[in-house]
Amino acid sequence: MHLSVALDGAGWHPAAWREPRARPADLLTAGYWTDLVTEAERGLLDFVTFEDGLSLQSSRFGEPDQRTDQVRGRLDAVLIAARVAPLTRHVGLIPTAVVTHTEPFHISKAIATLDYVSEGRAGLRVKVSRTPHEAAHFGRRTFPPLSLADRGTPAAAQELADAFDEAADYVQVVRQLWDSWEDDAEIRDGATGRFIDIGKLHYIDFSGRWFSVKGPSITPRPPQGQPVVAALAHASVPYQLVARSADIGFVTPHDSAHARQIVSEIRGAQQHAGRADEPLHVFGDLVVFLGTDAAAARRRKERLDDLAGAVYTSDALVFTGTAAELADLLLAWQQAGLAGFRLRPGAIPDDLEAITRDLVPELQRRGAFRRAYEAPDLRALLGLSRPANRYATLAEDPA
Amino acid sequence: MTKPLKQIHLAAHFPGVNNTTVWSDPRAGSHIEFSSFAHLARTAERAKFDFFFLAEGLRLREQRGRIYDLDVVGRPDTFTVLAALAAVTDHLGLAGTINSTFNEPYEVARQFATLDHLSGGRAAWNVVTSWDAFTGENFRRGGFLPQEARYERARTFLRTACELFDSWHGDEIAADKQAGVFLADPRPGRFSHHDAHFDISGQFDVPRSPQGRPVIFQAGDSDEGREFAASSADAIFSRHGTLADGQAFYADVKGRLARYGRTPDQLLILPAATFVLADTDAEAADLAHDVRLQQVSGATAIAFLEQLWNRDLSGYDPDGPLPEIDPDVGEHTIARGRASVRMHRDPLATARDWRAKAAAENLSIRELIVAVTGRQSFIGSASTVAADIDKLVQADASDGFILVPHITPGGLDEFADKVVPLLQERGVFRTEYEGSTLRANLGLEPLPGKAVPVQSGFSRAAS
Numbered sequence: 001m002h003l004s005v006a007l008d009g010a011g012w013h014p015a016a017w018r019e020p021r022a023r024p025a026d027l028l029t030a031g032y033w034t035d036l037v038t039e040a041e042r043g044l045l046d047f048v049t050f051e052d053g054l055s056l057q058s059s060r061f062g063e064p065d066q067r068t069d070q071v072r073g074r075l076d077a078v079l080i081a082a083r084v085a086p087l088t089r090h091v092g093l094i095p096t097a098v099v100t101h102t103e104p105f106h107i108s109k110a111i112a113t114l115d116y117v118s119e120g121r122a123g124l125r126v127k128v129s130r131t132p133h134e135a136a137h138f139g140r141r142t143f144p145p146l147s148l149a150d151r152g153t154p155a156a157a158q159e160l161a162d163a164f165d166e167a168a169d170y171v172q173v174v175r176q177l178w179d180s181w182e183d184d185a186e187i188r189d190g191a192t193g194r195f196i197d198i199g200k201l202h203y204i205d206f207s208g209r210w211f212s213v214k215g216p217s218i219t220p221r222p223p224q225g226q227p228v229v230a231a232l233a234h235a236s237v238p239y240q241l242v243a244r245s246a247d248i249g250f251v252t253p254h255d256s257a258h259a260r261q262i263v264s265e266i267r268g269a270q271q272h273a274g275r276a277d278e279p280l281h282v283f284g285d286l287v288v289f290l291g292t293d294a295a296a297a298r299r300r301k302e303r304l305d306d307l308a309g310a311v312y313t314s315d316a317l318v319f320t321g322t323a324a325e326l327a328d329l330l331l332a333w334q335q336a337g338l339a340g341f342r343l344r345p346g347a348i349p350d351d352l353e354a355i356t357r358d359l360v361p362e363l364q365r366r367g368a369f370r371r372a373y374e375a376p377d378l379r380a381l382l383g384l385s386r387p388a389n390r391y392a393t394l395a396e397d398p399a
Numbered sequence: 400m401t402k403p404l405k406q407i408h409l410a411a412h413f414p415g416v417n418n419t420t421v422w423s424d425p426r427a428g429s430h431i432e433f434s435s436f437a438h439l440a441r442t443a444e445r446a447k448f449d450f451f452f453l454a455e456g457l458r459l460r461e462q463r464g465r466i467y468d469l470d471v472v473g474r475p476d477t478f479t480v481l482a483a484l485a486a487v488t489d490h491l492g493l494a495g496t497i498n499s500t501f502n503e504p505y506e507v508a509r510q511f512a513t514l515d516h517l518s519g520g521r522a523a524w525n526v527v528t529s530w531d532a533f534t535g536e537n538f539r540r541g542g543f544l545p546q547e548a549r550y551e552r553a554r555t556f557l558r559t560a561c562e563l564f565d566s567w568h569g570d571e572i573a574a575d576k577q578a579g580v581f582l583a584d585p586r587p588g589r590f591s592h593h594d595a596h597f598d599i600s601g602q603f604d605v606p607r608s609p610q611g612r613p614v615i616f617q618a619g620d621s622d623e624g625r626e627f628a629a630s631s632a633d634a635i636f637s638r639h640g641t642l643a644d645g646q647a648f649y650a651d652v653k654g655r656l657a658r659y660g661r662t663p664d665q666l667l668i669l670p671a672a673t674f675v676l677a678d679t680d681a682e683a684a685d686l687a688h689d690v691r692l693q694q695v696s697g698a699t700a701i702a703f704l705e706q707l708w709n710r711d712l713s714g715y716d717p718d719g720p721l722p723e724i725d726p727d728v729g730e731h732t733i734a735r736g737r738a739s740v741r742m743h744r745d746p747l748a749t750a751r752d753w754r755a756k757a758a759a760e761n762l763s764i765r766e767l768i769v770a771v772t773g774r775q776s777f778i779g780s781a782s783t784v785a786a787d788i789d790k791l792v793q794a795d796a797s798d799g800f801i802l803v804p805h806i807t808p809g810g811l812d813e814f815a816d817k818v819v820p821l822l823q824e825r826g827v828f829r830t831e832y833e834g835s836t837l838r839a840n841l842g843l844e845p846l847p848g849k850a851v852p853v854q855s856g857f858s859r860a861a862s
Contacts, residue, residue: 017574017581024574024581028606030485030517054505056588056604064602066585073572073587073606076513082482083517086433102506105457105537106476113479117433137505139599181473190423193696194468201459201466214536216466218459220431220473307579 001330001368002281002340002382004092005040005355007033007348008051009071012287012314014059015307016347017071028075030083036352037084040091043356044370046381047092049125049230049342052077054098055134062131062146069308078110085118092378094123094230099170100163101129101138105213107170108177115222120377123228126171126245128163164241169208171229171245176204178226179389180216202391224379225386232285234315236265243269247384248281252316256336259284263337279384281339284330285316289346290354294321301346316344323358331368407792407827408667408799408841409819410494411443412452414807416460416471418703419673419773421693421805428808430471433483438808440484443491446815447829449840450492450523451484452636452801453477457501458534460736462702463711467734469699471807478510485518492837494523494616499556500530500549501538504597507556508563511613512605520609520836525616525636528553533735550623555596557615557631564612566590566603610836611846629655632666633843636801640670640776645796667841672776672800676813680779687778690805691769700765703772706734707743707750717765721757726750776800781817788818789827 009027010017017024026032040048056072058065077095085093093114097107107124115122129135130143143159150156185200204215230248233239242249243266251266253259263282270280289304291297297320305311312318319326330341343359345351363369375381413436414420421427429435440451455477460467477495484493493514497507507524515522528549532542544552571587573580588603617628618636628635629652639648645668653663675690677683695703697717705712709727726746743749757767777784791797804810822828834840 015579018576018579022576024576025572028516030519034486054509054604056602068582068585069579070581072582072604073567074604075516076478076509076605079478079482079510079513079517082479083486086437086483086486101503103501103538106502109476110479113475116431116475117479117483119433133601137599137601137603138503139597140503186473188422193423193698195422195470196466196468196472198466198468201472211539212536212541213538214458216459218457218473219475 001334001363002046002283003355003360003363003369004045004047004049004094004283004340004342005352006049006051006285006342006344007036008344009057009074011347011351012344013289013301013304013308013312013346014070015304018307019304019347019350021349022347024071027071028073033080034084034087036348037088037091037093039349039352039356041088043360044373045091045356045360046340047094047121047123047228047378049094050077050080050096052096052098053127053134054101054129054137055131061148064133078107078114081122082114082117085114085121088118090121090373090381092121092123092228092381093118094125094228096125096127098129098134099126099167101134101140104170104173104211105177105217108174109217109219111174111227112178112217112219112222115224115227120223120379122222122224123230123248123378124174125230125232125250126167127232128167130159130163160237164237166210167231167241168245169206169210173204173206173211173213175226175229176206176390177213177215177217178222179391180204181220182389182392183221183225185220200392221389224377225389226379228378228382228384239266240269240273242266242282243275243280244273246280247382248283250283250285250342252285253333253336253338254317256332259333259336259338281382282337283340283342284333284338285342285344287312287314287316287318287344287346288326288351288355289318289320290323290326290351290358291320292322294325297321300350304347312346314344318346323354323362326359327362327366327368330363331366334368404825404827405792405798406829406842407788407822408669409446409448409828410450410452410492410669410799410801411439411448411811412454412671412801412803413439414471414804414810415454416456416474418470418694418699419803419805420471420807421690422471422807423693424806426806426809430807431473431475433480435808436475436480436484437487439804439811440488440491442809442811442815444488446811446819447832448491449799450494450521450837451481451488452494452525453480453496455496455498455527456736457498457529458537458736460734461533462705462734463713467702469696469702478514481514481522482517485514485521490521490832490835490840492521492523492614492840493518494525494614496525496527496618499526499528499553500544501534501540504556504559504563504592505599505603508560508603509605511560512564512608515608515610515613516605520838522608522610523614523616523634523837525618526553526557526632527618529738531736550619550627552596554627554631555594559592559597559599561612562590562592563603564607567605567607569607569611572606610838614837614841614843625652626655628652629661629666630659633838634667634669634841637668637670637797640672640791640797640800642791642794642796645670645791646794649795649797665843667798667843669799669801670776670797671803673773673803673805674777674784674814675775676779676781676784676817678780680783683779683783687775690775694805695765695769695772697765700768702734703768704764706737706739707746707753709733709746715764718763721754721764721767781821784814785818785821785825789822789825792827
């Protein structure tokens with residue numbers, strides 16, 4: 001089983017920062033993030049993800065709030081990942097990047113560089129943005145206000161399809177740029193004075209509805225060849241993005257049957273996209289509140305709910321219970337076709353440590369989780385082979 | 400009475416994609432692997448340098464329609480490397496060159512604010528600008544920007560980014576667990592900026608960083624660039640590293656500060672510089688010549704010549720005489736993605752000078768290029784180099800230097816081991832870091848909690 005955690009501020013519960021062991025004054029420091037990722041590595045986790053967005057966190061759908069009782073303000077996720085990379089050795093680092101307002105050229109070289117500084121542990125989780133207020137931070141495009149009531153109207157469906165089509169183009173460009181240098185392009189040939197073999201650098205000449213990118217990248221092909229690409233998906237359109245573009249899809253089933261149904265839909269879309277033979281992992285997302293017994297876990301979540309003034313709900317299943325109970329659930333869902341899980345700790349550090357120090361040993365006892373890191377890079381840790389360079393294949397074709 | 404000795408500021412420039420960098424040397428390491436960056440940064444910090452510097456180019460250079468392959472090609476992402484270097488250094492400033500044309504203020508501001516947080520106040524931004532459609536082909540915006548608008552864009556970009564940096568004042572986060580108050584202000588980070596370049600508003604999402612904003616560098620050399628620096632920068636990365644040239648530049652730029660209400664100590668002038676060290680001055684002179692030959696191969700000499708001539712000269716023999724045909728003074732097409740071609744302001748006159756020099760001294764193309772392009776700034780024994788650096792700084796030709804080693808990554812080691820102790824003995828270079836932020840180590844006053852906005856009167860003053 002593959003296991004990862006999703007790091008976000010003080011944890012996923014809006015009152016997590018008020019827990020006794022929370023460090024709300026440290027959220028913008030390197031030490032805080034180093035401690036969390038080191039803890040994840042201590043638990044032999046496959047990777048951590050770093051949440052991000054291009055606006056302040058908000059409790060409202062699609063617009064800012066003015067709450068003062070929750071964590072607001074954050075750091076760029078790619079740079080947090082880079083900052084912790086030299087201080088860790090095995091755990092994968094998957095920052096979130098918003099594709100809608102950023103340049104695929106920039107993010108491609110940033111993730112390639114993260115792969116260099118982490119020696120093969122980089123990934124990228126892509127996210128779309130359709131909120132008017134994030135668009136206003138960039139001033140280059142506008143989107144109509146989002147409302148839950150509009151979901152399902154033809155206009156909203158078109159917006160959604162466009163957002164994810166653009167994301168697919170974005171990932172396509174990012175991936176082509178990663179391949180735009182062949183692995184052995186740098187030759188340092190003293191005899192001819194040539195540093196590179198320009199026959200092994202490739203213009204990508206991408207042209208799409210939203211952008212055109214010439215290439216090649218300014219950064220050589222990263223150590224993994226293709227760093228791991230992930231996306232969170234809750235419905236058919238984003239499932240198609242996962243199926244077309246990703247190595248890992250994060251999904252939010254409510255139960256085992258739902259997990260089976262989602263995996264089946266993604267596999268269908270994968271086949272439709274012509275990627276049936278490519279490995280694609282579907283991970284289940286869960287928010288977890290763990291305790292030494294189920295009642296204690298529940299009481300802790302209720303206490304946080306009281307502090308927050310509302311019962312915490314999530315797009316993902318909210319689990320409260322013991323590590324053993326969580327292990328039961330994960331193993332059952334694994335049977336439904338999930339390759340692994342991305343656990344969102346309700347509160348940090350309590351639930352993060354419960355994952356690394358209680359859940360992981362529990363899974364190890366059941367023979368379901370690694371006892372040591374044995375893979376050289378993140379792809380290998382995930383059972384993904386290093387892909388051939390798409391342009392090298394073309395070059396070898398005599399035609 | 401003698402005036403007090405000026406303290407020298409030194410920085411390490413990671414060797415770049417120019418022919419200065421000798422990649423063919425057996426000691427030359429990777430330009431991409433993080434270990435190379437970590438080595439140079441740790442050496443610089445061991446030597447108590449002010450900061451580490453990264454250049455940037457957003458499209459691979461081309462010449463004669465092909466990717467230029469004679470120099471180092473390829474580099475990592477600036478922000479990502481600097482954030483990683485923050486993990487392996489404690490005091491060294493981390494300066495990144497970031498383009499104001501192919502980025503947006505909100506994103507760049509959050510990246511620099513993040514870097515400043517993650518490094519504990521060591522971030523610096525070398526604000527550069529470009530207009531070329533060639534680079535634009537890699538970006539959503541494309542090549543829309545007319546050349547004459549690029550400083551206007553850079554100025555506006557910097558002003559806008561500073562509005563974002565200043566949108567948090569530093570006292571918003573209460574993080575009071577008992578009271579349940581995380582934020583003291585329900586709407587922190589508010590900004591609103593509307594002009595011809597940027598029409599943006601909302602709330603910035605990165606709280607105020609240790610330095611308030613990154614230290615601002617500027618590298619342009621034109622009158623507009625100097626004025627931009629005088630109005631807005633904390634330091635200039637200049638090309639004027641010799642005594643007379645440096646003094647003239649220094650006096651000119653520092654003289655522009657008063658009109659922005661600034662004093663001469665609020666803007667540091669730091670020329671780029673190269674060096675060759677050996678046990679004796681004579682050995683260093685020999686070594687410097689060898690390095691020049693490594694830097695200027697026959698093929699590189701032809702390439703340089705083509706950059707002036709704006710013609711395909713691949714048929715010429717680098718060991719033969721200069722071309723008799725004149726440069727093509729039309730639109731520059733031979734070399735793309737290379738800012739230096741703009742330095743040839745009168746190609747016909749320069750070609751005449753080069754021919755005259757080659758004829759007078761009986762120089763081949765390669766020998767001529769070795770002679771007319773970038774001799775090393777400091778050549779000699781450690782004591783000679785230390786004395787030369789000190790002399791230039793005390794004579795107000797600069798406030799220090801940004802040193803570019805020609806070997807990656809070990810090219811600064813000898814300087815750190817031999818020259819720095821001599822500068823320290825002279826009492827002109829620190830033996831310990833003075834402060835915890837880059838601003839403090841550069842001797843710049845801390846910004847107030849709410850920073851003074853970047854001067855906005857530039858357009859009027861410059862016109």
